Amino acid sequence: MAEQEVLYNGSSKTVFRGEGDNITIRFKDYIAAFYGIKGARIENKARMNCSISSLVLGYLNDNGIRTHFVAQTSDTEQQCRHVTHIPIEVIVRNVVAGSMAKRLGLEEGIVPENTIFDLCLRDNELGDPLINDHHAVALGLVSYEELAEMYDVTSKVNSLLKELYAKVGVTLVDFKIEFGRAADGSLVLADELTPDTCRLWDVATGERLDKDRFRRDLGRVRETYEDVAERLANLLNK
Numbered sequence: 117m118a119e120q121e122v123l124y125n126g127s128s129k130t131v132f133r134g135e136g137d138n139i140t141i142r143f144k145d146y147i148a149a150f151y152g153i154k155g156a157r158i159e160n161k162a163r164m165n166c167s168i169s170s171l172v173l174g175y176l177n178d179n180g181i182r183t184h185f186v187a188q189t190s191d192t193e194q195q196c197r198h199v200t201h202i203p204i205e206v207i208v209r210n211v212v213a214g215s216m217a218k219r220l221g222l223e224e225g226i227v228p229e230n231t232i233f234d235l236c237l238r239d240n241e242l243g244d245p246l247i248n249d250h251h252a253v254a255l256g257l258v259s260y261e262e263l264a265e266m267y268d269v270t271s272k273v274n275s276l277l278k279e280l281y282a283k284v285g286v287t288l289v290d291f292k293i294e295f296g297r298a299a300d301g302s303l304v305l306a307d308e309l310t311p312d313t314c315r316l317w318d319v320a321t322g323e324r325l326d327k328d329r330f331r332r333d334l335g336r337v338r339e340t341y342e343d344v345a346e347r348l349a350n351l352l353n354k
């Protein structure tokens with residue numbers, strides 16, 4: 117069989133060209149933080165993140181969100197639609213944490229009355245800088261109309277994910293998503309949704325159930341990802 121063409125090779129996943137209009141995403145047993153300064157092999161992480169992202173994206177598809185996800189095809193692989201990636205990270209914050217707490221000198225855990233949206237330019241060399249709508253348009257990345265749609269979809273995703281995670285005893289603190297354009301130009305959510313890209317806090321204990329366990333050396337990284345995967349599978353794999 118011919119070797120699959122690699123479209124992207126990152127620290128936690130590889131993307132291959134697939135059949136026709138599709139790509140294959142293969143997750144890896146690796147975790148990286150701070151632009152690769154810190155990294156480690158985490159046994160079973162590929163299986164857990166593939167399962168979590170497939171369950172969450174499948175749930176979003178079922179609830180009217182257009183995502184790139186087609187199917188989980190093995191323990192560590194997903195089939196997704198190929199889209200042209202827009203290099204913008206849309207971040208949603210329901211609870212103050214992470215870079216927002218640091219940048220503004222706030223305590224982590226404050227719950228603002230509004231939902232906060234940040235945009236970051238996806239550019240490793242520049243350190244994914246925070247940008248605003250006008251920068252995104254000036255850079256030619258999106259139109260104002262597309263931005264309005266991206267905020268609308270992101271807001272719906274936030275409501276759906278908050279509800280989903282509440283059912284498994286987890287507060288969705290914040291998360292990041294990215295979009296792409298399908299062949300007809302329409303916007304599609306094209307990203308993973310895993311504990312690598314979300315902050316998840318246990319409602320009962322306040323324990324962190326996400327990549328902060330690795331960033332902050334809190335231990336039990338593997339067990340935590342397995343816990344999130346199990347909670348979601350028990351809820352969604354009836």
Ligand code: TMP
Pocket residue numbers: 205207213214215216236244290291292312313314315
């Ligand atoms: P931050 O507090 O570091 O800005 O991150 C906010 C959320 O977005 C957190 O859940 C992690 C996620 N995120 C990514 O997945 N990738 C990124 O490059 C950034 C900046 C944030």
